[in-house]
Amino acid sequence: MxxxxxxxxxxxxxxxxxxxxxxxxxxxxxxxxxxxxxxxxMGVILxxxxxxxxxxxxxxxxxxxxxxxxxxxxxxxxxxxxxxxTPSSVATTFDGFPMVRAGKPGLALGLGLWSSFFxxxxxxxxxVALAPQLAFLGLEFGPWDYFSLIIFALTITVSLSGDxxxxxxxxxLLGLFAACVGEDEINGVARFAFGSDYxxxxxxxxxxxxxxxxFSQLLSDVEDSRKAKAPLMAKTADPVRVEHRKAIAxxxxxxxxxxxxxxxxxxxxxxxxxxxxxxxxxxxDQAKKAAKNRDEFGKGAVDGIIAPESANNATAGGALIxxxxxxxxxxxxxxxxxxxxxxxxxxxxPSFIQDEPMLAYGVFIAFFAAHFFMVGLQAFSLRLFxxxxxxxxxxxxxxxxxxxxxxxxxxxxxxFDIWVMFGFGVxxxxxxxxxxxxxxxxxxxxxxxxxELNIARAIGTSDDYFLFLTRPWSLFFLLxxxxxxxxxxxxxxxxxxxxxxxxxxxxxMVLSFPLFLMGSPVRMIIAAILxxxxxxxxxxxxxxxxxx
Amino acid sequence: MTNNKSDLIIAxxxxxFSGIMINDASNIRDLGFEGMKADAWPRVVLWMLVVMSSxxxxxxxxxxxxxxxxxxxxxxxxxxKFKNALLCFGMFIFFLSTLDYLGMLLGGIVFVFGLxxxxxxxxxxxxxxxxxxxxLSIGFMWMVFTFGLRVMLPEGEILRVW
Numbered sequence: 001m002x003x004x005x006x007x008x009x010x011x012x013x014x015x016x017x018x019x020x021x022x023x024x025x026x027x028x029x030x031x032x033x034x035x036x037x038x039x040x041x042m043g044v045i046l047x048x049x050x051x052x053x054x055x056x057x058x059x060x061x062x063x064x065x066x067x068x069x070x071x072x073x074x075x076x077x078x079x080x081x082x083x084x085x086t087p088s089s090v091a092t093t094f095d096g097f098p099m100v101r102a103g104k105p106g107l108a109l110g111l112g113l114w115s116s117f118f119x120x121x122x123x124x125x126x127x128v129a130l131a132p133q134l135a136f137l138g139l140e141f142g143p144w145d146y147f148s149l150i151i152f153a154l155t156i157t158v159s160l161s162g163d164x165x166x167x168x169x170x171x172x173l174l175g176l177f178a179a180c181v182g183e184d185e186i187n188g189v190a191r192f193a194f195g196s197d198y199x200x201x202x203x204x205x206x207x208x209x210x211x212x213x214x215f216s217q218l219l220s221d222v223e224d225s226r227k228a229k230a231p232l233m234a235k236t237a238d239p240v241r242v243e244h245r246k247a248i249a250x251x252x253x254x255x256x257x258x259x260x261x262x263x264x265x266x267x268x269x270x271x272x273x274x275x276x277x278x279x280x281x282x283x284x285d286q287a288k289k290a291a292k293n294r295d296e297f298g299k300g301a302v303d304g305i306i307a308p309e310s311a312n313n314a315t316a317g318g319a320l321i322x323x324x325x326x327x328x329x330x331x332x333x334x335x336x337x338x339x340x341x342x343x344x345x346x347x348x349x350p351s352f353i354q355d356e357p358m359l360a361y362g363v364f365i366a367f368f369a370a371h372f373f374m375v376g377l378q379a380f381s382l383r384l385f386x387x388x389x390x391x392x393x394x395x396x397x398x399x400x401x402x403x404x405x406x407x408x409x410x411x412x413x414x415x416f417d418i419w420v421m422f423g424f425g426v427x428x429x430x431x432x433x434x435x436x437x438x439x440x441x442x443x444x445x446x447x448x449x450x451x452e453l454n455i456a457r458a459i460g461t462s463d464d465y466f467l468f469l470t471r472p473w474s475l476f477f478l479l480x481x482x483x484x485x486x487x488x489x490x491x492x493x494x495x496x497x498x499x500x501x502x503x504x505x506x507x508x509m510v511l512s513f514p515l516f517l518m519g520s521p522v523r524m525i526i527a528a529i530l531x532x533x534x535x536x537x538x539x540x541x542x543x544x545x546x547x548x
Numbered sequence: 549m550t551n552n553k554s555d556l557i558i559a560x561x562x563x564x565f566s567g568i569m570i571n572d573a574s575n576i577r578d579l580g581f582e583g584m585k586a587d588a589w590p591r592v593v594l595w596m597l598v599v600m601s602s603x604x605x606x607x608x609x610x611x612x613x614x615x616x617x618x619x620x621x622x623x624x625x626x627x628x629k630f631k632n633a634l635l636c637f638g639m640f641i642f643f644l645s646t647l648d649y650l651g652m653l654l655g656g657i658v659f660v661f662g663l664x665x666x667x668x669x670x671x672x673x674x675x676x677x678x679x680x681x682x683x684l685s686i687g688f689m690w691m692v693f694t695f696g697l698r699v700m701l702p703e704g705e706i707l708r709v710w
Contacts, residue, residue: 053697166604170562173597177569180590189577189586192569219633222667228632229668394667399685401636401663402656405643406689410699415647422640429633434554452589460583 008361011057013369018058022366025065026373030381031388032066033073034085040070040276041332042214046400048206048340049407056344056359061366063340067333068120068370071276071313072378075112076385080105080240088276088312091284095297095304102300105240110247111305113378115258118251119310120371122262123269123317127324128364131353134325138350141326143457144467148477150451153328156271156484157440165488167436175444176451178203178424185449186456198416205339207408207421208445213332214404215425216432218397228394242379250302257287257303258310265311269318269331276312276331283311313371320367323348324360327450332439335446343411476514483507501541508534552612559605566598635666651704656686 012018025047032043043066051059074089079096092112099108141149154176158168181192182202193200222228251258261283268279287307288297297304319334327348329335341348346356353360408421428438458467468474486503493500508530515527573594576587643659650658660682668674693699 050692050697053699166600166607170597170600170604173593173600176593177590177597180593184586184589186584187579187581187586189579191576191586191590192572194572219636222632222636223629225632225667392668395664395681398660398663398667399681401640402643402660402686403689405640405659406652406656406693406701409652409701410693410697413700415644415702418644418647422637422644425640426637434558435551455589456584 004357005361005365008358009365011358012061012362012365015058018061019369021054021058021062022065022370023373023377025062026069026370027065027377027381027384029066029069029071030073030076030374030377031069031385033070033089034076034381034385035388036077036083036085039086039217040067040074040088041336042217043070044333044336045210045214046403046407048210048336048343049410051340052343052410056341056346057362057366059340059344060337060359060363061369063337064363064366065370065373067316067337068313068367068374069377069381070333071120071316072113072116072309072374073381073385074312075116075309076109076378076382077389079108079112086276088280088315089308090277091280091308092305092312094284094308095299095301098298099300099305104300106243107246107250108300108305109240109378109382110243111250111302112309113242113375114244114247114251115261115306115309116313117371117375118258119262119265120313120317120374121368122259122310123266123314124364124368124371126266127317127321127367128361131321131325131360131364134321135350135353138326141350141473142471143454143461144471145473145477147451147454147458148468148474148481149326149328150447150454152477152481152484153447154440154443155481156487157443158437159484159487164435165485167434168440171431171436171438172440172444175441175446176448178208178441178445179448180452185453198414203420203424203445204411204417205342205445206411207417208424209336209339209442210404210408211421211424211426212428212431212438212442212445215401215421216428216438218401218404219425219429220432221393222397228397229392231390231392240382251306254303254306257290257306260286260290261307261311262314265314266318266321268311269315269320270322271318276315279311279315280308283307317367320363324353324363326350327352329443329446332442335442338446472514472517475517476511479510479514483511502538505534505537505541509538552608552615555604555608556612559601559608562601563598563605566594566601570594570598632667636663639663639666647702647704649705651707652701653686653690654704654706655702656690657682660686 012022028047029040029043032038032046033040044063047063047066051062054062070086071088074085075092075096077083077085078089078093079100082093082097084090084093096108096112099105099111154172158165158172182200183190190200264283264286265276265279268276268282284304284307287303288294291297291301291303293301315331316333319329319331320337322328323334323338327338327350329338338348346352346359404421405418408417409415411417431438431441459465468478490500490503493503512527512530512534515523515530518524518527570591573587573591576585576590578585578587639659639662642662643655646658647655649655661678664678664681665675668678690701693701
């Protein structure tokens with residue numbers, strides 16, 4: 001085990017080309033994260049075509065750099081101009097911007113930078129420790145359990161992706177349908193090809209993804225002619241000297257907040273579809289609730305910067321745990337990573353870490369190393385960021401649209417892929433305009449084939465459909481899917497309603513049932529804790545409900 | 549166009565789309581093997597799409613009906629709002645249609661220059677700026693992919709003749 005980690009470490013850290021690619025990736029990520037209108041996912045998607053010619057470890061290390069850089073890049077624009085670069089740095093602006101306005105830009109940036117670093121480091125340790133264990137757990141899964149896990153991943157994406165759940169479900173179903181087009185994996189029969197040999201091959205993952213996400217985003221960015229012609233940011237900032245020593249001391253002094261926020265980030269990342277955009281606000285909220293000086297929040301509180309920044313970087317580690325251990329993407333970025341692995345003919349799953357230990361541990365080490373690059377390149381990227389923000393959006397969008405076409409062509413050397421990207425770009429643009437969330441559709445495209453393969457295996461193994469309900473893991477995930485579908489109703493319900501009072505305890509009690517069925521002592525203890533806590537809460541809340 | 553009106557139209561469109569695809573699913577060959585047939589999973593997905601689209605149709609219809617008493621405005625689509633997006637679509641279709649003749653290098657330069665001019669406006673100064681941006685950016689990307697990543701980008705008939 002230890003020698004594999006050493007070998008994987010050497011393949012990443014002792015190869016100058018891999019290190020150079022990671023540095024470029026991190027810089028690109030820092031910029032993509034800093035520019036409002038660009039997202040981390042877009043940065044990773046646009047990096048993907050460059051990785052075709054690289055070895056899997058080089059490609060993944062480059063994308064890991066973009067991922068980590070992107071998470072930290074958002075803080076630059078958020079703090080210096082008050083406009084968050086990415087949704088994962090929204091809460092950073094609450095206290096970062098006031099601190100900058102109070103004349104402490106160096107300290108604000110330093111706090112953000114080092115909180116991101118330490119949050120990432122904590123999640124990297126958890127990633128290395130937890131992913132192999134979770135993968136071990138995943139070996140218990142049969143096709144029934146996998147299918148139910150995919151259903152859970154899709155439903156939680158839908159419930160977290162917007163106000164309109166029906167539109168989210170439709171988007172997810174459209175994604176699943178897009179994955180059905182072309183030859184089916186089991187029988188090799190053409191489906192929905194309408195006589196076209198190109199469609200018979202199915203839609204490649206990359207053109208669909210670039211079209212849905214990057215192409216449609218760029219069209220939205222140039223929609224307003226006046227805004228498109230203006231420089232990217234009206235507000236400009238001056239280069240700042242980051243106060244590293246003071247920031248490190250403050251982050252270490254507030255270690256409880258750092259650890260709490262990092263664990264919130266990791267947990268949010270492990271949940272399928274819940275990414276940094278949620279974790280940074282959750283961590284900020286918890287830090288505020290736990291703080292003695294709550295009044296300082298919103299005025300430049302140190303804890304108000306540490307919490308969201310450590311949480312959003314830790315989310316990356318959490319999302320990677322799910323992807324590496326079970327092959328289920330934690331968010332859109334890891335969905336792209338999954339696609340990148342598939343392009344290199346590697347399919348993550350429970351046996352991935354055992355089958356490809358060099359690659360798996362190489363990814364873990366790249367995640368570690370990318371945080372060091374992020375710290376080292378922040379000052380340089382800040383200067384670049386200030387230059388890039390002077391460019392109007394229509395210039396960037398035109399050039400990137402052409403780049404998308406070249407990048408997509410590079411996948412299979414066929415023009416049809418560019419047409420697919422264009423088609424899905426148009427669909428993605430109108431879906432955005434009509435209020436359909438894109439995340440469920442992307443997850444549907446990524447997981448569609450896997451879902452079909454598993455349900456086919458399940459039916460092929462046994463014609464007993466009740467196995468989906470009688471196998472403990474499958475039942476657990478299906479119940480989780482129901483709980484996640486009801487979550488938006490819980491969020492919208494009034495605090496005094498019966499539903500809002502019983503949702504959490506009933507969910508706990510219901511989820512304890514499949515855990516009891518699993519039989520192992522640890523899981524039965526967890527189930528008992530869930531059941532007892534749920535019963536206690538329901539008793540307490542119904543008593544108070546009757547009193548009202 | 550109000551949200552309910554557009555939702556109503558989209559729901560009808562989705563129902564038609566699902567109908568066409570369900571109909572096409574009957575053309576999927578059955579090889580006679582045991583286990584799940586090739587058309588089973590797509591049918592499940594499409595029928596679920598029918599259900600969800602019907603829910604969206606019903607929801608938007610009732611909301612539209614309620615709103616309709618207050619709002620008697622005619623159905624209008626504000627095309628000016630989508631002007632830039634439509635320009636991008638047009639330029640991209642032109643780029644793809646001429647790719648076999650112009651190739652990726654020339655076609656890319658024409659595409660970027662055309663789009664920059666359409667979105668950013670035209671003057672002598674801007675024209676020179678846009679031309680430089682398009683030549684430099686596409687030239688750089690073409691070199692990276694051709695020489696760095698060894699991708700055979702479409703050469704185009706014009707350059708091939710030369």
